[in-house]
Amino acid sequence: MNWAWLQDGSVQVENVGVIDESAPAGQELTLDEDRIFWNFESKKPPRSVCSESCPPGTRVARKKGEPVCCFDCISCAEGEVSNTTDSAECSRCPEDFWSSPERDLCIPKGVEFLSYQESLGISLMTASLLGALICAVVLGIFTRYRNTPVVKANNSELSFLLLLSLKLCFLCSLLFIGRPRLWTCQLRHAAFGISFVLCVSCILVKTMVVLAVFRTSRPGGNASLKWFGAGQQRGTVLVLTSFQAAICTAWLVSASPTPHKNMRYHIDKIVYECVVGSVAGFGALLGYIGILAFLSFLLAFLARNLPDNFNEAKFITFSMLIFCAVWISFVPAYISSPGKYADAVEIFAILASSFGLLVALFGPKCYIILLRPERNTKKALMGRPTTKR
Structure with a gap:
């Protein structure tokens, strides 16, 4: 029976079901649910629950x-999910995954590294290729005018080797761009260290040649170049570079740089980077370059006041001053830069120091070769400044 309230306030009893005891078990009660009156605004039966079900993403x-x-x-x-209704607990996502905004699904974490597709990577790559192209152009100019006094002065062979090493310095910066892999992590620092030592070794030997040539111009100094001829110069560059190659080999064998997934910087992102493996090995690589650069700067500084025909030492002094300033600034910037920005800082240091050496050492010579050919003569180079009385 169902009591139904009528509009006039009276109550009407209606028959909404039947109980048939002779019916099969479970079918004794028959209800006509459409005739049941529910005295609620919704006109629907009440729900006998205290709380609604918890949707996925909650517990x-x-x-x-x-x-x-x-x-x-x-x-x-964050980092936990539930994908069922009324879940008693949330499950933590695997290491390489993170929870979706709805917390109902584990999705792969985003990845971060210095990419060729982003603006920073494109800018650095463009600068690197531009530097290598300029080196190739200067090398072409020096090859075209290889028999002129400006090119032949102070061992043209060292100048060609220096240009080649600078080109390698520019190109090795490309190894720092892209997703780190084992071979790129191992090759990037080895190529960088050997290329720069080859470059600085050439500069150091050229500075020593400047001093030796000046000494031969003084009474009793004819033996200076005899004991530091072209063969000794090539040998010195080879020995200095081989020592850096030995440092790199020992570093790679003992504690090689490897790719690493860093999750400390971002909880929802994986930063791919190269760990140096051995800090001592990386420090030895940079320290050896620093020692050679300081020696080059010191010798060039001592030779800066030589006569004008030996004034390449002035350009070497300026170039090594730029080189040392860049790499002294590099250390704190590299340590404080997280993730891909550490690679960007190292690339910037490589490019800045390479451009500084290229412009300071070869800019004046290219200027004379191309724009002031009247000064590209032996007479002009061997001339002495007039003495004021």
Whole structure:
């Protein structure tokens, strides 16, 4: 029976079902649900629940002292998910995954590295290729005018070798761009260290040649170049570069740089980077370059006041001053830069020091060769400044 309230306020009893005891088990009661009157605004039967079901992305938190049907729905924490209704707990995502915004699905973490597709990577790559192209152009100019006094002065062979090493310095910076892999991590620092030592070794030997040539111009100094001829110069460059190659080999064999997934910087992102493996090995590589650069700067500084026909030492002094300033600034900047920006800082230091050496050492010579050919003569180079009385 169902009591139904009529509009005039009276009550009407209606028959909405039948109980048939002779019916099969479970079918004794028959209800006509469409005839049942529910005295609610919705005109629907009430729901006998205390709390609604918790959707995926949340977990059930029971209310203390209340029936089990009474609970709160708490959103899963970052990195945790639940993909079922009324989940009792949230599950943590695997290491390389992170929770979706709805916390109902684990999705792969984003990755970060210095890429060829981003503006920073494109800018550095363009600068690197531009530097290598300029080296190739200067090398072409020096090859075309290889028999002129400006090119032949102070061992043209060292100048060609220096240009080649500078080109390698520019190109090795490309190894720092792109997703780190084992071979790029191992090759990038080895190529960088050997290329720069070859470059600085050539500069150091050229500075020593400047001093030796000046000494031969003084009484009793004819033996200076005899003991430091072209063969000794090539040998010195080879020995100095071989020592750096030995440092790199020992470093790669003992504690090689390897690719590493760094998750300390971002909780929802993986930063791919190369770990140096041995800090002592990396320090020895940079320290050896620093020692050679300081020696080159010191010798060039001592030779800066030589007569004008030997004034390449002035350009060497300026170039090594730029070189040392860049790499002294590099150390704190590299240590404080996270993730891909550490690679960008190292590339910038490589490019800045390479451009500084290229412009300071070869800019004046190219200027004379191309724009002031009247000064590209032996007479002009061997001339002495007039003495004021």
